[in-house]
Amino acid sequence: MASVEIKGIRKLYGDVVALSDINISIPSGSFFTLLGPSGCGKTTLLRTIAGFHDQNAGRIEVDGKSIEGLPAYRRDVGMVFQDYAIFPHISVRDNVAFGLRQRKVLASDISKRVADVLEVVQLGAFADRMPHELSGGQQQRVGLARAVVIRPKVLLMDEPLSNLDARLRVDLRAELRRIQRDLGITTVYVTHDQEEALAMSDTVCVMHQGVIQQAASPLDIYLRPENRFVATFVGACNFMSLSKEGGQFSLKSSGARVFDAAGFNATEIACAVRPETLRVASGHVTPSPEEIAIPAKILDVSFIGREMEVLTITDGGEQLKSLARPDPAIIELANGSSVTVLVKRDDLAFFEATEVGRRVG
Amino acid sequence: MIRQLRRPDFWTVVTGVILVVLVVLLLIPIIRVLLLSFVDADTLKWTLGNYVEVFTRNFYLKGLKNTLFVGFLGTLGACMLGIPLAFFTARFHLWGRAWISTLAILVLVSPPFIGAYAWIMMLGSNGFITNFFGRIGIETPTIYGAHGIVLVFTLKFFPFVFLMTQTALMAVNKSFEDAAENLGCTPLQRFTKITLPLVFPAISTGAIICFVLSIADFGTPAILGRGFRTLSTIAFSAYRSELGGVPTMAVTVSMIMIAISMLALLAQRRILAKRRYASSLTNLPVKTHLTGWRNVAVHGFCHGVVLIAMLPSLVVVYTSFLKTNGPVFVGGYGLESYGRIWRTAPEAIANSFLFATAAVVLITAFSALISYVIVRRETTASGAIDFMMMVPYLIPGVVMAIGFVTTFRSGFFGGIGAAWLLVMLYFIRRLPYGVRSTTSSLRQVKPSMEEAAINLGAPPLTAFLKVTVPLILPGLIVGSLMGFITAINELSGTLILYDAGSITMPVSIYLAVLDGEFGLAAAHSTVLLLCTGVCVYFVFRFTENRNSAFL
Numbered sequence: 001m002a003s004v005e006i007k008g009i010r011k012l013y014g015d016v017v018a019l020s021d022i023n024i025s026i027p028s029g030s031f032f033t034l035l036g037p038s039g040c041g042k043t044t045l046l047r048t049i050a051g052f053h054d055q056n057a058g059r060i061e062v063d064g065k066s067i068e069g070l071p072a073y074r075r076d077v078g079m080v081f082q083d084y085a086i087f088p089h090i091s092v093r094d095n096v097a098f099g100l101r102q103r104k105v106l107a108s109d110i111s112k113r114v115a116d117v118l119e120v121v122q123l124g125a126f127a128d129r130m131p132h133e134l135s136g137g138q139q140q141r142v143g144l145a146r147a148v149v150i151r152p153k154v155l156l157m158d159e160p161l162s163n164l165d166a167r168l169r170v171d172l173r174a175e176l177r178r179i180q181r182d183l184g185i186t187t188v189y190v191t192h193d194q195e196e197a198l199a200m201s202d203t204v205c206v207m208h209q210g211v212i213q214q215a216a217s218p219l220d221i222y223l224r225p226e227n228r229f230v231a232t233f234v235g236a237c238n239f240m241s242l243s244k245e246g247g248q249f250s251l252k253s254s255g256a257r258v259f260d261a262a263g264f265n266a267t268e269i270a271c272a273v274r275p276e277t278l279r280v281a282s283g284h285v286t287p288s289p290e291e292i293a294i295p296a297k298i299l300d301v302s303f304i305g306r307e308m309e310v311l312t313i314t315d316g317g318e319q320l321k322s323l324a325r326p327d328p329a330i331i332e333l334a335n336g337s338s339v340t341v342l343v344k345r346d347d348l349a350f351f352e353a354t355e356v357g358r359r360v361g
Numbered sequence: 362m363i364r365q366l367r368r369p370d371f372w373t374v375v376t377g378v379i380l381v382v383l384v385v386l387l388l389i390p391i392i393r394v395l396l397l398s399f400v401d402a403d404t405l406k407w408t409l410g411n412y413v414e415v416f417t418r419n420f421y422l423k424g425l426k427n428t429l430f431v432g433f434l435g436t437l438g439a440c441m442l443g444i445p446l447a448f449f450t451a452r453f454h455l456w457g458r459a460w461i462s463t464l465a466i467l468v469l470v471s472p473p474f475i476g477a478y479a480w481i482m483m484l485g486s487n488g489f490i491t492n493f494f495g496r497i498g499i500e501t502p503t504i505y506g507a508h509g510i511v512l513v514f515t516l517k518f519f520p521f522v523f524l525m526t527q528t529a530l531m532a533v534n535k536s537f538e539d540a541a542e543n544l545g546c547t548p549l550q551r552f553t554k555i556t557l558p559l560v561f562p563a564i565s566t567g568a569i570i571c572f573v574l575s576i577a578d579f580g581t582p583a584i585l586g587r588g589f590r591t592l593s594t595i596a597f598s599a600y601r602s603e604l605g606g607v608p609t610m611a612v613t614v615s616m617i618m619i620a621i622s623m624l625a626l627l628a629q630r631r632i633l634a635k636r637r638y639a640s641s642l643t644n645l646p647v648k649t650h651l652t653g654w655r656n657v658a659v660h661g662f663c664h665g666v667v668l669i670a671m672l673p674s675l676v677v678v679y680t681s682f683l684k685t686n687g688p689v690f691v692g693g694y695g696l697e698s699y700g701r702i703w704r705t706a707p708e709a710i711a712n713s714f715l716f717a718t719a720a721v722v723l724i725t726a727f728s729a730l731i732s733y734v735i736v737r738r739e740t741t742a743s744g745a746i747d748f749m750m751m752v753p754y755l756i757p758g759v760v761m762a763i764g765f766v767t768t769f770r771s772g773f774f775g776g777i778g779a780a781w782l783l784v785m786l787y788f789i790r791r792l793p794y795g796v797r798s799t800t801s802s803l804r805q806v807k808p809s810m811e812e813a814a815i816n817l818g819a820p821p822l823t824a825f826l827k828v829t830v831p832l833i834l835p836g837l838i839v840g841s842l843m844g845f846i847t848a849i850n851e852l853s854g855t856l857i858l859y860d861a862g863s864i865t866m867p868v869s870i871y872l873a874v875l876d877g878e879f880g881l882a883a884a885h886s887t888v889l890l891l892c893t894g895v896c897v898y899f900v901f902r903f904t905e906n907r908n909s910a911f912l
């Protein structure tokens with residue numbers, strides 16, 4: 001167990017800035033997830049921590065001690081690779097024992113620790129198999145066992161579940177988290193699957209183009225995104241256009257005043273709202289004081305089992321998506337029927353209208 | 362704090378060592394040879410006189426013309442056998458297809474000079490075919506001279522064109538041909554307008570290899586040429602006559618040979634640059650069944666070509682078991698020839714194995730390291746190493762050996778024994794075989810394998826030995842075997858470097874042929890063929906794609 005401090009890391013590939021001024025603090029024993037679209041620099045950051053390449057600037061501290069001078073093979077940072085990287089020419093047992101042998105652990109201890117960790121990942125019966133005799137999920141667990149058996153100070157995992165089918169992914173997700181909790185290893189986990197990130201992490205860190213957008217608890221990331229990129233990348237968002245009179249912004253679609261700010265133009269502010277906070281009612285409805293009513297027409301309703309997805313279009317031509325408990329009264333409405341979309345004022349979020357615009361209200 | 366450079370580590374040191382070895386064993390000798398060609402033999406002053414002499418004196422011009430003549434015709438002949446053979450085996454169901462490929466590969470790797478003297482035994486002035494037809498009163502054409510050399514080149518080098526074209530043909534997406542047919546092409550038009558252009562890069566690569574090897578070949582024109590001299594025999598005899606002096610004419614002629622090879626290679630690159638076809642293997646070509654006279658003709662052609670090409674080796678093996686008395690065949694069978702090589706030159710056999718084995722140990726070690734640096738390290742140095750691995754293909758053995766003499770027999774390195782020089786020569790000349798095979802193996806291994814080992818605490822060398830090497834072992838073994846085959850068969854460079862204590866089998870064979878000791882030569886050649894065959898067998902065992910292992 002160890003805490004990790006990442007201070008001012010910068011990494012260039014030629015002219016490409018892969019990481020720019022990354023600052024992260026990971027408390028001991030916690031599960032920290034890097035989440036972001038493809039090419040945002042997640043793998044690069046992980047490989048920097050593992051020591052597979054040198055950063056251009058910045059430092060990394062484990063338990064307050066800089067690990068700069070240590071080559072990759074002496075960093076004591078376990079890694080689970082995206083493609084597992086199980087050595088194909090040696091058995092499962094030898095794969096798992098590899099790191100222990102490098103550390104000159106006594107042979108008797110090695111066999112005990114290997115047996116123990118294989119029990120933990122439920123592969124006790126597979127110790128003498130060769131890697132090609134294992135399924136993808138089993139190989140993935142060998143990779144995990146091999147990384148944790150050396151009791152690394154920090155465990156790195158690069159999209160370890162991305163090569164697996166959806167069902168297995170959900171199962172292994174829980175298993176990974178259980179093992180990590182039991183062993184209490186500080187973990188940095190990389191994924192571009194937001195559901196995975198929210199479900200597993202103590203802290204989710206959203207990255208975009210080599211820059212950290214927000215690092216916070218899953219709940220905060222989802223409910224209180226700090227910028228527009230986080231809001232759109234984690235969970236879905238509807239965007240509504242605003243008009244400005246005096247210092248006040250109102251929704252174009254309903255005329256309701258929603259936001260006071262003198263310093264911005266109407267086009268510089270984006271108003272976002274999550275689909276699951278929108279309520280669709282048929283016909284004309286008078287809103288309660290904390291709600292805003294937006295007149296609209298049904299564009300499409302799809303019933304997807306647990307939920308229904310209602311796509312509406314406002315008189316101004318904006319599309320709004322709503323996600324709600326299935327309601328037969330709505331599902332049976334014909335396309336083009338008049339409805340009212342109701343939204344609570346508190347559920348509206350305002351961002352500067354750039355891609356990574358910060359939250360302004 | 363901005364750090365641009367990678368921290369130096371184990372591989373930085375390895376890269377440095379490789380660079381030093383390549384510079385000392387490859388670049389310095391070549392540059393010495395190059396510089397020597399600008400030196401006046403008598404005054405030791407800089408001069409262009411050597412080149413002027415080569416380009417004005419009829420003797421050299423004739424040699425140049427002869428070299429180009431046999432080079433072009435030999436290549437043409439190789440294409441004329443290789444392309445149809447490739448097409449037939451790739452597109453028709455043939456009886457004994459694996460057999461044809463295997464024979465072609467055996468031809469490719471059999472000792473290069475065997476062809477020449479085996480043909481003398483068949484068609485020379487006392488050859489058995491000559492004698493046979495002579496007895497019934499028919500005069501057969503002599504094998505000596507240009508046409509004999511062209512014949513031997515054709516039969517010796519066609520496997521390059523064959524194997525490369527065949528590999529390419531089997532990868533041509535059938536949809537292209539289907540589309541052509543759909544657009545109204547007849548089968549012949551389809552072949553000339555679609556298929557042939559698509560495999561042209563492969564054909565031209567095979568042809569270039571034939572050409573470069575023909576230009577550099579020493580044994581064949583030396584044995585068959587009689588009055589017909591090529592640049593390589595001229596360079597060799599110039600070296601011999603300049604012995605003790607400065608071999609300026611020998612190296613100048615050698616430079617011309619290298620220039621021709623490089624020009625050919627550059628021309629091919631230029632032509633190919635405009636033709637890059639991405640091949641996708643979604644729709645593999647299918648083979649059709651032939652019937653009637655076509656079937657007979659195609660079978661006859663394919664089996665005929667490889668059998669005739671194998672003929673020299675068969676003749677050699679057969680001859681080695683003929684009863685001899687001194688250089689004379691006395692009728693009947695016996696093991697006298699083997700007895701004689703055992704009595705007169707056991708050291709040739711021992712030396713050949715010793716030198717080739719020593720060279721291959723080095724080749725194996727360096728191939729593994731070099732391929733790692735080339736594949737895993739993207740630095741200027743690794744690019745330079747990659748490039749230098751092309752050079753030995755282009756440098757004739759005679760040139761490399763003269764470079765070794767001028768570099769290592771005097772001055773700073775002076776006094777290195779002939780045996781060591783031969784091992785170094787085989788090592789540097791055959792290193793690319795090992796590197797190429799190992800490199801393609803390593804490209805199949807994901808870098809995360811080594812990273813995982815390092816991440817688990819293995820230092821770079823340990824990770825390399827415990828994880829990388831086992832994973833590239835097949836490629837390493839195949840490359841080393843190829844290195845061994847080609848090292849043990851090396852003649853032209855050895856002839857320049859060897860001394861009484863370091864004679865090898867190819868040299869013994871060459872000297873025996875010059876003395877008319879065909880039984881002796883045959884016994885030596887059979888030993889060489891045998892160990893070549895054993896190596897080929899093991900290459901087959903360790904490789905999935907048989908064709909590409911030998912190219």
Ligand SMILES: Nc1ncnc2c1ncn2[C@@H]1O[C@H](COP(=O)(O)OP(=O)(O)OP(=O)(O)O)[C@@H](O)[C@H]1O
Nearest residue numbers: 013016018036037038039040041042043044045192
């Ligand atoms: N070896 C390299 N050379 C040059 N550029 C690179 C290299 N590796 C990564 N990059 C670039 O750096 C950026 C970050 O890459 P990185 O692999 O860290 O992305 P990622 O977030 O892991 O993406 P993914 O989810 O697709 O794995 C990308 O723009 C990528 O193109």
Ligand SMILES: [Mg+2]
Nearest residue numbers: 042043044158
């Ligand atoms: Mg990645």
